[in-house]
Amino acid sequence: MVSRRLLLGALGAGLAAPALAWAEGDGAAPPSVLTRKGRRTRRALKTQATDKAALDKALAQVKPLEDPNAVDPAEVHPPQAVSPDEALGRLKQGNAIFARGGASIALPTLARIAELSKGQKPFAVVVGCSDSRTGPELIFDCNLGELFVVRVAGSTVSQEGLGSIVYAVEHLGAPLVVVLGHTKCGAVGAAVDVATKHVDLHGALLNMVLPIIPAVLEAQDKHPADLQDAAIRQNVRDVAARLKVADGVLAEKLSEGRLKIVSATYDLASGLVAFDA
Template identity: 80%
Template sequence: MVSRRLLLGALLGATAPALAFAEGEGGSPSVLTKKGRRTARALTHQAADKAALDKALATVKPMEPAPPPAPAHEAMAVSPDEALGRLKQGNAIFARGGANISLPSMVRVAELSKGQKPFAVIIGCSDSRTAPELIFDCNLGELFVVRVAGSTVSREGLGSIVYAVEHLGAPLVVVLGHTKCGAVGAAVDVATKHAELHGALHEMVLPILPAVLEAEEQHPADLQDAAIRQNVRDIAHRLKVADGTLSERLEEGRLKIVSACYDLSTGVVAFDA
C-alpha cells in the first residue's frame, strides 16, 4: 500500500510534515503558546485539504499485482540462435569455474512434472566427464540429452531427436564430441592397427570408421583428435537430411543443427557454428 505521507507530501509540498503530525505521528504542540496557536490554525486549514485528498484517493484504482511467472512447461520459445547463445554463455561460465551446481527446488520439480520445454537437444558421448547439464551450466528441464559412446546416432536415437524437435519444440540440436574419446580411439585402432573388437564393441565403432578414414586422408598430426571432430561434423550433416521433420524445420529457419567438441582439459566447448 502506498504511504499516505508520501502522497500528501507530493500534493501538499511543505505542509506534509504538519499533516503527518495531524495523523498522530509526532509530539503535541502546546496550544497555550503563540507558536501553538499558529500551528492549530494551520492544522485547521490542512484538515480541509486532507479531506479533499482522501476523497481524491478514494477514486484511485489500486495497483494490480504482477502476474506470476509462467510455469516451466509454458516457457516462451527461443530461436535457434538464442538457444545456441545460451549454450555458449553457459559453457563460458562453466569453463571459468562459476557454474551453478545447485539442485532444483521441489517447486521447480513440481512444475516440471506438468511438462517440459527443453531449449536444445544434445547428442553426446556416454563418457562420465562430459555431462551436458554441467558443462553448459543448465538444470532439469532445459536440455534433452541423447548419449551413447562416440556420440553416434542409431535409429532409436534419431527417433528421440525428432520427438524433441517435433513435439517439444526444441530449436537446436548439438552433436557434441570430446577430446580423448575412447570410442573414437578404438575405431582408430581398428582402422589403422587392425585391432579386433568382439560383439557389441565392434558394432559400437562401426559408425565411427568412416570419419576415421576421412580424417586419415588429411594426414593430421593427431589422427584420433581429427577423427573425433570429423565424426561429429559427419553426424550433424547426416541429421540434416535424415528425417523430413528436421529438414523442413531447417528450411524454415526454426531449427539449427551444429557440431561441437568439448575439451576435457580446459572445459571449453568449441562450436562449428
C-alpha cells in the same frame, strides 16, 4: 411454470384460484377476478415471459463452449520459446561460465520439480558421448528440464536416437540440436585402432565403433598430426550433417529457419566447448 416467489407474491396480492390456474399456464383468468395489484402481477408475468423469450434468442446466438477434451494444436506443435540462435547463445554463455569455474551447482527446488512434472520445454537437444566427464547439464551450466540429452559412446546416432531427436524437435519444440564430441574419446580411439591397426573387436564393441570408422578414414586422408583428435571432430561434423537429411521433420524445420543443427567438441582439459557454428 412460474417461480415459487412469484406465486407467493400473487397470493399476497389476492389472486383467486382461477388466477392461480392462469399463472400455472392452465387457463386464462377473468379480468374481474384480478385486483389492481393482481393486474400488476399479470403484467409482470407477461414481461417475464417476454424477457425469457429474448434471453432464449440471445443464448441461441452464443458460440458453444469448446470441447474441454479437444486437443490444443499448441500441444501438438508447441510454439518456440527461443530461436535457434538464442538457444545456441545460451549454451555458449553457459559453457563460458562453467569453464571459468563459476557454474551453478544448485539443485532444482521442490517447486521447480513439481512444475516439471506437468511437462517439459527443453531449449536444446544435445547428442553426446556417454563419457562420465562430459555431462551436458554441467558443462553448459543448465538445470533440470533445460536440455534433452541423447548419449551413447562415440556420439553416434542410431534409429532410436534419431527418433528421440525428432520427438524433442517436433513435440517439445526444441530449436537446436548440438552433436557434441570430446577430446580423448575412447570410442573414437577404438575406431582408429580398428581402421589403422586392424585391432580385433567383437560383438557389441565392434558395432559401437563401426559408425565412426568412416570419419576416421576421412580424417586420415588429411594426414593430421593427431589422427584421433581429427577423427573426433570429423565424426561429430559427419553426424550433424547426416541429421540434417535423416528425417523430413528436421529437414523442413531447418529450411524454415526454425531449427539449427551444429557440431561441437568439448576439451576435457580446459572445460571449453568449441562450436563449429
